[in-house]
Amino acid sequence: MLDPSGGAQHVWSYLCSGDDREGRVVRLNMKEAQDRQKSYADRRRRELEFQVGDRVYLKMAMLRGPNRSIAENKLSPRFMGPFPVVERVGPLAYRLELPEIMKAFHKVFHVSMLRKCLHPTEELVARIPEDLQPDLTVPAVPVRILERREKVLRNKRIPLLRILWDCSGSTEETWEPEAKMKLKFRKWFDKQVEE
Template sequence: MKESQDRQKSYADRRRKDLEFEVGDMVYLKTVTYKGKDRSSKNAKLSPRYMGPYKILERIGKVAYKLELPSSMAQFHNVFHVSLLRKCIRNQDNVVPEPPSDLRENLTVEGRPVQIIGRKTKPEGRKNIKMIQVVWDCDGEEETTWEPEARMKAEFPKWFDKLTEDSGRKTRR
């Protein structure tokens, strides 16, 4: 048993790197982008993954750091785990703009539907599920996904009602 544990530990240690920062270092803070209601972004290859840089004020324990956050992020707790930080090599070259206005406490941004660009039915077992192709606005970045129509109506009823009224006006002309 011990031999097996040691072997697994050696595999894990090959990929592990211990990060340590000094007080006064500049670091980037990791963000997570969400689309829709509490859903992680699938197509986020080119979206920014870090914001900052922010200055480290103090080290708390072995793996936590206190950061100097801007006033727009005052509602956030300013202590972060080392896994959410990345060292800033150049201080002012890669400055990401201020955090988005709808940034939540768990560092996520909720996407907003912009328009429907396609419809289809997807067979699942004995049922056919109506799907719509939605263009999302995730803080200025546009992404497209297929979503169940029923879920979209439940989560965004006002937006969906407005959309059907607009399409009704077009058909009356």
């Protein structure tokens, strides 16, 4: 019936050839499984459509960058805006009117990056920092060391520092490895140790 030298490709082509009963059963079962998975995915999917002039929120996930970004705060907002829709570019893309400080952004966004603003007078959810860099990051400057501790692993100890950061006016505290702080902020670290 099956030639063993043909391998898996031969078996698959035999099962899917359509001239045998087993192949039809396999195709039918695969179609049922695909339809079931599609129905699960479609339950949560919504058809979003915006009109010119609608106000929408923009997902903050796009503000992530290689350095500290404004979206790196642990409890940062998920969306920023609202921004008015200027034009519908395609079936799933919209052009937004962004403030001058966000000129580094491309102004066309996929519908999955947008949420409709339900109340017309809602204000900005997330403040756009004045020192937003072209790579969409905000410089974070260490202010001082608040606390020291060691993380003990099986065969080594990692010294950690609790650092108070100044992120364009807002403050944030994070635990950072001491070695990383020595590398990135050498002069600042030496000054902190002297004090």
